[in-house]
Amino acid sequence: MSPTLRGLPAALLLLLVLATGLFSGDAAAARVLLVTSERSGAHEETLTAIRSALVPGIPTSEIGILEPSQVENGALAGSRIIVTIGTEAAQVVTSQSPRQPVLHTLLPRDAYERLPPATGPGRSSAIFLDQPVQRQIALITEALPDWRRLALLAGPRSQPLATKLAAAAQEQQLTVNIENISSERDIYPALQRLLADRAVLLALPDSTVFNSYTIQNVLLTSYRHRSPLIGFSPAYVRAGALLGLYSTPTQIGDQAAEAVRMVLAGGGLPPPQASRRFEIGINQNVAHSLGIHLEPAAEIAARIIRRETKP
Numbered sequence: 001m002s003p004t005l006r007g008l009p010a011a012l013l014l015l016l017v018l019a020t021g022l023f024s025g026d027a028a029a030a031r032v033l034l035v036t037s038e039r040s041g042a043h044e045e046t047l048t049a050i051r052s053a054l055v056p057g058i059p060t061s062e063i064g065i066l067e068p069s070q071v072e073n074g075a076l077a078g079s080r081i082i083v084t085i086g087t088e089a090a091q092v093v094t095s096q097s098p099r100q101p102v103l104h105t106l107l108p109r110d111a112y113e114r115l116p117p118a119t120g121p122g123r124s125s126a127i128f129l130d131q132p133v134q135r136q137i138a139l140i141t142e143a144l145p146d147w148r149r150l151a152l153l154a155g156p157r158s159q160p161l162a163t164k165l166a167a168a169a170q171e172q173q174l175t176v177n178i179e180n181i182s183s184e185r186d187i188y189p190a191l192q193r194l195l196a197d198r199a200v201l202l203a204l205p206d207s208t209v210f211n212s213y214t215i216q217n218v219l220l221t222s223y224r225h226r227s228p229l230i231g232f233s234p235a236y237v238r239a240g241a242l243l244g245l246y247s248t249p250t251q252i253g254d255q256a257a258e259a260v261r262m263v264l265a266g267g268g269l270p271p272p273q274a275s276r277r278f279e280i281g282i283n284q285n286v287a288h289s290l291g292i293h294l295e296p297a298a299e300i301a302a303r304i305i306r307r308e309t310k311p
Contacts, residue, residue: 030064037086049253
């Protein structure tokens with residue numbers, strides 16, 4: 001016994017040994033291995049949703065949980081499928097070049113596309129955190145049919161996305177203006193140009209432009225120009241965005257569990273995709289202040305779903 005452990009009370013030592021053995025056994029014997037970037041917030045909600053959706057079809061003893069720091073040589077061996085939750089977990093697991101199928105969740109599409117290639121075809125897939133381009137444009141045309149101008153403020157990482165959004169918007173006869181910026185100091189003058197004529201400002205998942213330090217100034221500027229902002233999370237709606245379009249951790253977790261069951265039944269991973277289910281958040285106070293009438297979120301969502309499922 002090591003000198004460090006020798007001084008521990010017997011009862012505490014027994015608990016420590018049992019806890020370590022149980023944790024290692026769970027991970028080693030797991031058919032399904034969940035690797036999560038964090039044990040809090042949306043990551044924990046997604047993890048809980050996946051486990052809840054898999055049980056009781058899969059015993060909890062066959063579902064292992066690891067954090068990135070615990071992913072070492074051999075830690076991934078023995079599982080039938082690996083599910084990562086968050087970008088850090090995806091990067092760490094991919095660096096190990098696992099041989100089994102890996103499903104990445106709770107990460108943006110661009111983060112998935114930057115991962116190294118999988119070790120074989122069909123061994124990697126993802127459920128993206130961000131929403132499909134067509135769904136974002138459908139939200140504008142369904143919720144705000146009288147608004148025909150779209151403003152996009154893009155940073156270095158979101159310029160390709162802005163181009164795709166512009167193309168989809170133009171197919172719906174929207175006028176699109178894009179401002180590309182390279183740093184936070186460019187945000188205000190770019191917004192002044194974008195919103196010289198009132199437009200819907202669609203937030204892009206680019207930390208250069210939209211982050212916890214810039215969002216309040218972006219919201220205030222758009223509000224002063226009487227231009228609504230559409231965000232990509234409930235937090236944006238609470239902060240002052242008119243609308244938000246997002247998938248919840250539970251929705252992503254349920255879809256991930258469905259893919260896991262398919263693999264365990266002998267099938268393959270589905271192709272990389274966005275969550276099929278989504279939510280629309282509405283800030284009625286902002287709508288009232290801007291003089292905008294919005295239908296209930298459920299009605300708007302139903303029309304978007306009909307668009308997506310139309311043959």
